[in-house]
Amino acid sequence: MLSLPLRPRRLRASASVRNLVRECRLHRQQLILPVFVSEKAGEPQPVRSMPGVVQHSLASLVEEARRISDLGLPAILLFGIPAEKDEGASQAYAGKGIVQRAVRAVKQAAPGLTVITDVCLCEYTSHGHCGLVEGHGSDYRVVNDASVELLARTALSHAEAGADVVAPSDMMDGRVGAIRSALDAHRHHDVAIMSYAAKFCSAFYGPFRDAAESAPQFGDRRTYQMDPANALEALREVAIDIEEGCDLLIVKPGLPYLDLLWRVKERFELPTAVYNVSGEYAMLKAAAMNGWLDEKRAALELMTGFRRAGADMIITYWAKDLVPWLDEEA
Ligand code: PB1
Numbered sequence: 001m002l003s004l005p006l007r008p009r010r011l012r013a014s015a016s017v018r019n020l021v022r023e024c025r026l027h028r029q030q031l032i033l034p035v036f037v038s039e040k041a042g043e044p045q046p047v048r049s050m051p052g053v054v055q056h057s058l059a060s061l062v063e064e065a066r067r068i069s070d071l072g073l074p075a076i077l078l079f080g081i082p083a084e085k086d087e088g089a090s091q092a093y094a095g096k097g098i099v100q101r102a103v104r105a106v107k108q109a110a111p112g113l114t115v116i117t118d119v120c121l122c123e124y125t126s127h128g129h130c131g132l133v134e135g136h137g138s139d140y141r142v143v144n145d146a147s148v149e150l151l152a153r154t155a156l157s158h159a160e161a162g163a164d165v166v167a168p169s170d171m172m173d174g175r176v177g178a179i180r181s182a183l184d185a186h187r188h189h190d191v192a193i194m195s196y197a198a199k200f201c202s203a204f205y206g207p208f209r210d211a212a213e214s215a216p217q218f219g220d221r222r223t224y225q226m227d228p229a230n231a232l233e234a235l236r237e238v239a240i241d242i243e244e245g246c247d248l249l250i251v252k253p254g255l256p257y258l259d260l261l262w263r264v265k266e267r268f269e270l271p272t273a274v275y276n277v278s279g280e281y282a283m284l285k286a287a288a289m290n291g292w293l294d295e296k297r298a299a300l301e302l303m304t305g306f307r308r309a310g311a312d313m314i315i316t317y318w319a320k321d322l323v324p325w326l327d328e329e330a
Helices: 008-012 015-021 058-070 098-109 144-161 175-185 203-212 231-244 255-268 278-289 295-308 319-329
Strands: 031-038 054-056 075-081 114-119 132-136 139-143 165-168 192-199 248-252 272-276 313-316
Touching: 008 015, 031 058, 031 098, 031 319, 054 058, 058 098, 058 319, 075 098, 075 203, 098 114, 098 144, 114 144, 132 144, 139 144, 144 165, 144 175, 165 175, 175 192, 175 231, 192 231, 192 255, 203 278, 231 248, 231 255, 248 255, 248 313, 255 272, 255 295, 272 295, 278 295, 295 313, 295 319, 313 319
Parallel strands: 031 054, 031 075, 031 313, 075 114, 114 165, 165 192, 192 248, 248 272, 272 313
Antiparallel strands: 132 139
């Protein structure tokens, strides 16, 4: 016989009981910090639309990498801003390019830190697209297969520099298979591929484009990044990237795509990261700076939502801030 009324509040009665029955938790070991390194920066340059985020110089990046490692964070996701950009993205795969030099320096300074490199052409092309472009103005197209060749060369140059993981964020067809073949052909069997497999053409990337100086100079990314309305297409994209040999998955952006995160994890069971993107970061920062939201509480709630939706890893600009916040919550 049930004793009525049923009383679920019994398990909310104290902090200790609530902690005991908490269903999902977050640990610093599940956090990945995106970082920017600029070939032009003599010292860290703040990114106006992302308070707390800077474009590092090579020297300041090395110091930051040591701090990140000492905090017990497991990994960084590295984005480079070259001094020169051109239509062929030549600095993306240059042996002495800014990212290649940064990987070498970080691995030397913090060998225990996992270095994930973003593989894309948008930070290196003068037009800002994630692939090579034919035509100009309204009459242009992003060329897939020629771009894939350069993306494979870029990933290889990162592996040669010592990257542990390469993360193609370009959304060209076939890039995961081409990168895996190039890495294996050069005996980089141990370099993993973390594919931005479910990546949408989102309005939430604006602040990142400030940080990476990578906004498209014409057109948009709709012919390669996915329509936000298409969940089934995203699941097909994930299946393709797994088929082509990726080891880890990214769902991106995060907040507006928690349904996709859940479906991807439920269906594919591969280690899955969610990317808490720049626009999600900037909007909470702006609300907090106006006193409208409590940044710490709201950020922790965001992270809990990502974990509850199935994320094994969270790529977030709050990674460093979260370490003391999580210790206080423990
Ligand atoms: O934080 C962010 O907004 C990430 C943006 C993301 C980085 N992988 C892409 C944004 C864009 O489409 O410009 C970069 C694509 N290569």
